């Protein structure tokens with residue numbers, strides 16, 4: 001099975017009407033969408049998801065931001081999905097994100113950087129399981145697959 005990764009359109013992205021833009025960029029890149037839902041993140045889920053940052057000064061703000069308004073949670077699949085999504089998103093701080101990336105084209109502030117993408121295959125597995133039940137992730141064939149992967 002191809003690698004899977006968790007992508008979130010954060011509250012700023014949904015509020016600004018950019019969920020479609022994010023989805024479109026990942027679709028056009030060639031990744032396969034295998035799970036998607038609009039959801040309100042609970043305080044508990046936010047703290048689990050961002051657990052690695054619990055001691056950072058921005059943790060409180062990050063949890064209140066991600067729980068402040070709905071997000072779009074997605075699972076995308078491809079060989080090397082984690083790395084491909086990370087480089088499609090751009091650097092964490094939009095100030096240094098390359099033009100052509102989601103954050104580099106659409107954002108200017110590290111606290112409003114529009115998207116989340118898992119940072120390793122191990123994080124991806126943990127995060128996908130946090131946000132999705134197994135039956136919410138679908139397996140299907142795309143007729144176009146042989147035009148995307150050799």
Ligand code: IDP
Pocket residue numbers: 053058062091092110111112113115116117119
């Ligand atoms: P990532 O989202 O690119 O993986 P992480 O270092 O995992 O970046 O940080 C998680 C999120 O926390 C970032 O996307 C950003 O929204 C927020 N964040 C990270 N560093 C800072 C900071 O210095 N100030 C404010 N928010 C930050």
Ligand code: MG
Pocket residue numbers: 117119
């Ligand atoms: Mg991260």
